[in-house]
Amino acid sequence: MENEEVQKLIQLREFAIQYYSSLGVTAQTSDVAVTKAKDAASFSSSVVTSIDALIANYVTFTAKDTSDSED
Numbered sequence: 001m002e003n004e005e006v007q008k009l010i011q012l013r014e015f016a017i018q019y020y021s022s023l024g025v026t027a028q029t030s031d032v033a034v035t036k037a038k039d040a041a042s043f044s045s046s047v048v049t050s051i052d053a054l055i056a057n058y059v060t061f062t063a064k065d066t067s068d069s070e071d
Contacts, residue, residue, distance in 0.1 A: 005054055012050045019043050 023035065052061070 008050065008054055012047065012054075015050075016047060
């Protein structure tokens with residue numbers, strides 16, 4: 001892994017820590033919290049996109065069938 005990729009992983013880790021910290025004490029002490037779905041989706045999308053970019057040279061991505069196979 002190149003130094004640039006390691007730096008990007010460090011940035012991604014910091015991003016995840018910042019998001020977790022933004023949840024506040026409630027995330028550590030309560031099972032219930034209010035978080036905008038839009039914020040959670042944006043965070044998740046950003047993390048996945050960043051990971052994809054870092055591992056793209058090492059893996060091949062294929063589409064996953066998400067259709068419900070049970071009728």
